[in-house]
Amino acid sequence: MAAIIDIKDLTKTYEDRTVVDHLNLQIEEGEIFGLLGPNGAGKTTTLLMLTTLKPPTSGTALINGFDITKRPDKVRKSIGIVFQEPSTDEILTGYENLKLHGWLYDMPDHLLKERITDVLQLVNLTDRKDDLVKRYSGGMRRRLELARGLMHHPKVLFLDEPTLGLDPQSREGLWRYIEKLAQEKNMTIILTTHYMDEADRLCNRLAIMDKGKIVVLDTPKQLKANLGGDIVRLKAPHLDQERLKALPYVKKISPCDGELCLTVENASSHLQEILTLVGKVDSVEVRIPTLDDVFLHYTGKALKNSDAQGGWTSGPMTGEANE
Amino acid sequence: MSELKGIYALWYREFKVFTRERSRVVSSIINPLLWLFIIGTGLGSFLSFGPVGYQAFLYPGILIMTSLFSAVFFGVYIVWDKKVDFMKEVLVAPMRRTSIFIGKILGGSTDTLIQTMILIVIGIALSFAGILQIHFTVLSILVTVVFLFVITVGLCAIGLIIGSQMESPEGFQLIISFLIFPLFFLSGAIFPIYNQSGVLSTIVLVNPVTYAVDGMRGVLIGRGPQLGQFDPWLDFLVITIFSAIMVAIGTYAFKKMKL
Numbered sequence: 001m002a003a004i005i006d007i008k009d010l011t012k013t014y015e016d017r018t019v020v021d022h023l024n025l026q027i028e029e030g031e032i033f034g035l036l037g038p039n040g041a042g043k044t045t046t047l048l049m050l051t052t053l054k055p056p057t058s059g060t061a062l063i064n065g066f067d068i069t070k071r072p073d074k075v076r077k078s079i080g081i082v083f084q085e086p087s088t089d090e091i092l093t094g095y096e097n098l099k100l101h102g103w104l105y106d107m108p109d110h111l112l113k114e115r116i117t118d119v120l121q122l123v124n125l126t127d128r129k130d131d132l133v134k135r136y137s138g139g140m141r142r143r144l145e146l147a148r149g150l151m152h153h154p155k156v157l158f159l160d161e162p163t164l165g166l167d168p169q170s171r172e173g174l175w176r177y178i179e180k181l182a183q184e185k186n187m188t189i190i191l192t193t194h195y196m197d198e199a200d201r202l203c204n205r206l207a208i209m210d211k212g213k214i215v216v217l218d219t220p221k222q223l224k225a226n227l228g229g230d231i232v233r234l235k236a237p238h239l240d241q242e243r244l245k246a247l248p249y250v251k252k253i254s255p256c257d258g259e260l261c262l263t264v265e266n267a268s269s270h271l272q273e274i275l276t277l278v279g280k281v282d283s284v285e286v287r288i289p290t291l292d293d294v295f296l297h298y299t300g301k302a303l304k305n306s307d308a309q310g311g312w313t314s315g316p317m318t319g320e321a322n323e
Numbered sequence: 324m325s326e327l328k329g330i331y332a333l334w335y336r337e338f339k340v341f342t343r344e345r346s347r348v349v350s351s352i353i354n355p356l357l358w359l360f361i362i363g364t365g366l367g368s369f370l371s372f373g374p375v376g377y378q379a380f381l382y383p384g385i386l387i388m389t390s391l392f393s394a395v396f397f398g399v400y401i402v403w404d405k406k407v408d409f410m411k412e413v414l415v416a417p418m419r420r421t422s423i424f425i426g427k428i429l430g431g432s433t434d435t436l437i438q439t440m441i442l443i444v445i446g447i448a449l450s451f452a453g454i455l456q457i458h459f460t461v462l463s464i465l466v467t468v469v470f471l472f473v474i475t476v477g478l479c480a481i482g483l484i485i486g487s488q489m490e491s492p493e494g495f496q497l498i499i500s501f502l503i504f505p506l507f508f509l510s511g512a513i514f515p516i517y518n519q520s521g522v523l524s525t526i527v528l529v530n531p532v533t534y535a536v537d538g539m540r541g542v543l544i545g546r547g548p549q550l551g552q553f554d555p556w557l558d559f560l561v562i563t564i565f566s567a568i569m570v571a572i573g574t575y576a577f578k579k580m581k582l
Contacts, residue, residue: 051415053582076417087408091340103332104416132343148412 004029004156004188005050009059012045012212019045021212022059027190029155032182034199034206035192036291038299042212043192044084047160050190051081064155077105080154082145084161088133094120094144095129098151105152119147123177139170146177150187157181159191163198175201196291208298215298223294228252230267231289232274235259235282243277250274256296263289329418330426337400337430341437351393351438355385356445362513372515372549379456380550382446383539384512386467387532389439390475391507395499397431398482402492411582424483424577428570431479432472439471457543466542466555470562474535477566480573487573487580511536515549531565534558 003026010023020042027033035043048054050061052072060069064078088097095116102112120126123143133141142162149157162178163171179202181187193199199206200220207217216223228251239260244250249270252263264270267286275281341347359381367377404410413423443464449455482499489495509523510516510532516524527533538558541551551558 048582053411053415073417076415079415081411081415083408083411085408087412089336089340089409091343092336096339100332100336101412101416103328103335104413104418106328106417 003027005061005063007061010049010056010061011058012049013057019212023214025207025214027188029188030182030186031204032189032202034203035190035209036199036206036295037209041209043209044160047158047192051079051158052076078155079158080149080152081158082149082160082162084164086141088141088144090134091132093130093132094125097133097144098148101148101151107152115151119150123147139166142166142174150181156188156190159189161192161194163195178202196295200291208295210299220291224289227263227289227293227297229263229265231287231293232262232264232267233259233285234262234278236278237280239278326418326422329416330422333423333426334430338433341434348438351389352441355389355442358388359385373545373547375456375544379544381513382455382457383536383543386439386442386471386539387510387512387536388507389442390435390471391478391503391532393435393438394431394475394478395482395503397434397479398486399492399495401483401486402489402495420577421574424574427483428476428479432475435475436472463542467539470535470538473566474562477531477562477569480569484573484576487576506530506532531562534561
């Protein structure tokens with residue numbers, strides 16, 4: 001398969017800060033690709049450059065064969081975007097928002113009508129199409145934005161935090177639409193997210209970014225396997241880390257939230273030995289690793305929900321969006 | 324072709340929003356009428372210029388006031404569009420920045436012109452009732468509308484230029500209030516311009532709004548030292564040049580607009 005997105009040394013610097021640092025990445029057609037990272041890692045800036053809204057300081061990228069710096073017009077015709085903040089007009093109806101989009105993309109009238117019917121059905125908004133967007137719930141609004149991003153059948157769809165601020169039910173629904181799209185329309189989807197479960201569920205491959213660079217890139221399954229074992233989380237009054245480290249099957253020891261997390265090969269069969277060694281234990285938890293562990297491992301930062309919701313307030317997310 | 328459809332789309336959006344926000348329309352009509360009746364009647368009891376009462380003198384000034392406030396203020400919506408991501412949706416569409424600017428100008432000018440049209444209709448009604456001594460003829464109405472259109476495009480461009488460079492609506496409001504009030508008060512809209520001295524008279528003469536007021540007053544009331552002073556063609560030329568320059572700057576500002 002050919003790479004539909006080919007990023008070459010993409011860099012963005014602001015005065016003394018390098019936000020995106022010589023990024024190199026190829027994304028295949030039909031992939032759902034996740035871009036993860038803590039706040040300020042450069043995800044949104046990368047997206048803004050790829051969507052031609054911000055010029056790179058150096059380097060470039062090819063999208064659908066077009067250079068983002070030389071043929072932004074062709075790139076724009078090849079892509080669709082669902083932005084992080086609401087981008088539909090509240091005072092227009094759902095239908096009018098879609099119609100406007102079709103006009104902006106110069107779609108002929110008959111095709112426009114057909115596509116609107118099509119996408120409204122896909123996101124289940126047909127019966128609400130004539131309501132003002134003001135009267136939509138957060139989830140409906142997000143679905144409308146997704147529908148709009150798809151209307152012109154882009155080769156690549158960018159989703160910036162698609163489920164930010166949605167309730168679990170709406171998220172689940174939106175995930176199903178995204179999966180359906182990738183399958184039925186062979187669309188390439190690039191998404192940024194703060195939710196590890198979302199990335200795990202949707203992405204074929206994902207990259208974790210930190211300080212403008214890709215730290216690691218692989219399938220979610222492989223990333224978890226790379227950690228080299230299960231997670232044992234211990235809380236005990238006396239912990240002798242040196243002796244734990246000496247055990248051959250303990251791969252890694254790291255503090256987590258005042259407790260101790262061990263990465264242990266085949267934890268269920270070694271648990272007894274570990275517990276004997278530690279002695280008195282307040283609590284113990286054994287689990288298979290999740291993407292959260294992977295994230296913590298590579299960035300040294302845990303993702304908390306409070307961070308994820310920062311975008312709706314004047315928290316750190318706003319800073320990132322303004323980069 | 325594609326650009327035209329995009330321009331139409333942007334115009335359509337502004338127009339729809341305008342028709343749905345009734346409070347905006349109503350307040351934009353009420354305010355000038357209050358001026359006309361309160362200031363016009365109050366000062367009119369001991370002031371008159373030329374052959375007509377103060378109220379009639381003020382009327383062209385009120386039309387300009389509506390155009391000025393509504394058109395320049397229109398720029399604030401672009402600041403709001405930037406705050407949410409609607410602006411990005413437009414900027415990422417495959418159309419030129421110039422077309423986006425034109426679509427916005429047309430949208431804002433349409434809104435403003437509708438408001439001034441309503442005031443013209445009210446003016447005609449008042450003149451039929453004998454309250455306002457103004458000659459409304461087909462020609463004078465037509466000339467007034469053309470003047471209003473040309474100056475509105477330029478004023479709208481000013482609002483959009485400022486809006487495209489600003490990040491907060493509060494900042495926008497602060498800047499335009501420093502701009503709007505001098506433009507309005509020093510345009511001859513509420514008092515004649517012929518008898519002023521020094522700095523004030525210079526400001527009046529470089530203020531493009533002066534020529535819009537002068538042209539409309541000349542055609543709606545008559546020419547004379549306290550009424551329309553300049554040649555109407557001169558008035559028209561000045562505001563056309565002004566608006567053309569503003570549109571040119573606006574096109575440039577939109578090309579350079581950052582998110």
